[in-house]
Amino acid sequence: MKRYDRQSRISQFQERRRSEALSRQRAARRNLTAQVRQLALSEHSNAAFSAASQVQAPGDDSLTTSSSAHAGGEEVPTLLGTHGSGLRSFFSNQLMQHEWLTDIPGDLASNWVVMPRPEGQRCLVIASHQHTVSRTRSGSILHSFPSPLPGGSRATHGNAEVFSILDTVFSEPDKTYFVIDIMAWNGYLLYDCNADFRTFWVQSKLAEIAEGIQAAYSGMAPFQQRDGLLFLNREAHYDLGSSPLALLWKDAHSSRYFLDTDAAGVVPDWLHIVLQCLDNGHVGTGDDPPIIVGTVPQDLLQNKPDQSRHGRLLRFTVREGGLILRDGELVSADLRFEGLANQRRGRADLCSKIVFQHLARNNPITLAMLLDVCGHSDSELGDACKE
Numbered sequence: 001m002k003r004y005d006r007q008s009r010i011s012q013f014q015e016r017r018r019s020e021a022l023s024r025q026r027a028a029r030r031n032l033t034a035q036v037r038q039l040a041l042s043e044h045s046n047a048a049f050s051a052a053s054q055v056q057a058p059g060d061d062s063l064t065t066s067s068s069a070h071a072g073g074e075e076v077p078t079l080l081g082t083h084g085s086g087l088r089s090f091f092s093n094q095l096m097q098h099e100w101l102t103d104i105p106g107d108l109a110s111n112w113v114v115m116p117r118p119e120g121q122r123c124l125v126i127a128s129h130q131h132t133v134s135r136t137r138s139g140s141i142l143h144s145f146p147s148p149l150p151g152g153s154r155a156t157h158g159n160a161e162v163f164s165i166l167d168t169v170f171s172e173p174d175k176t177y178f179v180i181d182i183m184a185w186n187g188y189l190l191y192d193c194n195a196d197f198r199t200f201w202v203q204s205k206l207a208e209i210a211e212g213i214q215a216a217y218s219g220m221a222p223f224q225q226r227d228g229l230l231f232l233n234r235e236a237h238y239d240l241g242s243s244p245l246a247l248l249w250k251d252a253h254s255s256r257y258f259l260d261t262d263a264a265g266v267v268p269d270w271l272h273i274v275l276q277c278l279d280n281g282h283v284g285t286g287d288d289p290p291i292i293v294g295t296v297p298q299d300l301l302q303n304k305p306d307q308s309r310h311g312r313l314l315r316f317t318v319r320e321g322g323l324i325l326r327d328g329e330l331v332s333a334d335l336r337f338e339g340l341a342n343q344r345r346g347r348a349d350l351c352s353k354i355v356f357q358h359l360a361r362n363n364p365i366t367l368a369m370l371l372d373v374c375g376h377s378d379s380e381l382g383d384a385c386k387e
Contacts, residue, residue, distance in 0.1 A: 007363070010355070011103040013328025017244045018105065018233065025237050032191050036184055039094065040128040040151075040163035088139030092346055094124050095137060095167055096181070097242035097286075098230060100356035101249040101365060105233075109374040113199050113232045116216040117248065118178040119225035119256065120171040127152030128163035134170065134177065138346045142170065150186035161187045167238075173224050180230060183238050195232040195245075217254055217367060228255045241288055242350055250360075251367060259360055270317040271357055273333075274341045276348040277312040285330075286348035293354075294335045313341035313348055323358050330355060 105112065123134040123142055127149035134142045146153035151163040167181035182202050183191050190198050216229050228250035236245035252258045259267045275283040276290065281301055284290030294316070296308045308314075314337065321334025330351050359365065 007103065009325065009328035011106075011328070014103045014244060015106070021239075021244050022233070022235055025235070025239075030192060032189060036165065036189055036191070037163075039165065040126060040184075088135075090139065091124060091135045092137060092139035093240060094165075095122065096239050096246055097350065098246045098248045099242055099244050099350055099352035101231065101247040102352050102355045102359060104365060104369060104373050105231075105247075106373070108231070108370065111234050113195055113234060114216050115180065115199070115203075115230050115232075116221050116254075117180065117227045117230045118169040118171050118221075118223040119227035120169040120178070120223075123168045123170050123177065125149075125166040125168050125177060126163070127156075127165075129160070130154050130157045134168070138344060158186075163187055169227075171223050171225070174222075176223070178223055181232075181238060191238045193237070194234060195236045196234040198238065199232065225256065226254050227257065242286075242352075244352075247352075249365065249370070251364065253367075260357055268317075270319060270336075271354075271361060272338070273316050273318060273354050273357075274313055274345070274349050275316060277308050277310055277314065279310060281308075283314060283316075283335075284348070285351040285354065287351050290348070291330055291351045293330060293333045297337045300337065307340060313343055313345065315339050315341045318354075318358065322362075323355065325355075 121142065122137050125132060125134045125147075127147055128151045130146075130151070130153055131144060132147040132149060132152035133144050136142050146155075148156060149164040149166070150156050150158065156162075163184060164186060165182075165184040166177075166179050167183065168177040168179050170177050179202055182198055183189070185201065190201065193201075228248055231247045231249065233245035236243065239245075250258045260272060262268050262272070275285065275293065277296055278284045278290060278292065281296045282292045283294050283296055284292045296314070300308050316333075316335040317338055319334040319336050323330055324332040324334075333354075
């Protein structure tokens with residue numbers, strides 16, 4: 001009963017966040033034209049500076065789509081001439097961060113699109129001025145290559161207004177970029193188009209959500225390894241930053257990394273999380289704004305103040321006391337400090353990831369639960385999902 005009450009409170013909290021996100025989206029009218037053109041232009045203008053560190057990608061035909069199924073103006077920073085960490089920081093904030101599915105939306109069957117997520121490296125791909133560049137989530141260049149994307153090669157260049165921006169996953173075994181979302185195509189901006197339209201643009205034929213979950217879970221996919229399922233609210237725009245309208249779900253069948261592992265690939269006894277140092281000695285999540293869940297160890301504050309400055313990333317384990325939720329929201333945790341985290345990762349864990357990993361260890365959201373909300377039973381999956 002206590003477990004059900006906790007899950008109910010999480011659901012109420014997340015439903016409220018999703019509703020608020022949709023309300024803000026309807027009220028806002030973003031003017032992203034200048035910013036996106038600056039994004040495409042800055043990539044071209046800084047290409048010469050970055051060329052020495054670029055690695056050539058596979059051939060021109062190495063961009064493909066991941067299969068899918070139904071389920072006011074702002075000041076623009078000047079980037080021309082910006083190099084190094086400043087440029088990487090800018091590009092690292094140009095992808096929407098998928099939150100983790102910690103509850104099952106009540107409208108899953110009618111208002112969500114689902115697709116299998118490829119295993120690999122999340123990348124921002126920008127095609128403009130006759131070349132294509134991919135950048136990792138940290139903003140670093142992964143590959144530079146000609147591509148068949150509009151603006152991505154001499155053959156598809158057109159004019160200065162032709163550019164494309166894609167959200168992709170690069171699969172090293174497949175040597176392929178799989179497109180999971182699209183923000184601009186041939187100079188047309190799609191950020192404020194809903195997910196239904198963007199998904200249709202990438203993959204023109206969609207099916208019903210329950211069938212889509214089964215197909216995404218166990219059906220044929222154009223890549224070698226799945227890494228869970230990605231759910232997009234049909235009405236969701238492409239937001240820069242984390243969004244409760246884009247949810248990632250995994251289990252042991254759909255991902256080799258259902259539970260986080262250590263460097264040796266072993267699931268540790270305790271849940272490991274990464275938090276960032278905040279003001280007044282607090283530590284918090286990578287959400288915007290951060291959610292405070294603990295404090296920096298006193299000996300670190302006193303003896304190594306440089307390691308506890310604002311924004312520093314620290315590693316913790318969640319111990320016997322687990323996570324403390326209030327009305328479904330994470331407010332504290334039984335933490336033990338383990339040391340500095342790799343600062344190159346750029347950001348702390350999202351609250352939803354921490355809660356998802358905690359649930360995965362104790363009370364996971366299963367495929368049967370997802371299908372139950374859609375009016376399907378686990379038995380309808382057949383043998384395919386039991387392989």
